[in-house]
């Protein structure tokens with residue numbers, strides 16, 4: 001890994017250990033899904049880096065919002081959402097030939113397949129493939145993990161949510177593949 005990227009990951013852990021641990025699990029789930037759809041080893045490397053750095057922009061979010069145990073007011077939600085753009089700027093500034101591609105993935109990791117996401121409301125395959133993969137891993141782990149504002153959900157309930165009313169948010173082919181790999185994944189929750 002580019003040493004600057006490694007340092008950024010450590011910095012995120014110093015700022016917010018939970019986000020660092022979450023990012024580590026998102027790396028694992030993203031790479032499992034990427035391997036299942038037969039990405040090359042070079043592609044898996046980039047996917048892992050993007051997963052590692054997807055929430056790096058949270059470094060720029062004030063503690064009163066980043067660590068808030070509850071629902072956000074509309075202005076707080078907007079501030080929290082800005083982590084995608086902050087992260088894009090941070091990653092774009094890294095002196096690495098992959099930083100342009102990586103920063104685009106970081107920018108778009110909260111886009112939804114149906115166009116309801118942010119920051120750009122991209123739809124379908126206009127969303128970078130690796131951002132679509134990370135979105136699935138990110139959502140699964142967020143629901144599986146106990147946070148100050150919600151308990152961790154059981155595996156079956158998460159799958160029902162991903163495939164049910166939230167199903168249109170995700171790439172249907174990737175969702176199908178994810179539902180397959182997660183059953184045997186060491187990162188599957190109980």
Ligand SMILES: [Fe+2]
Nearest residue numbers: 054055109110
């Ligand atoms: Fe995020």
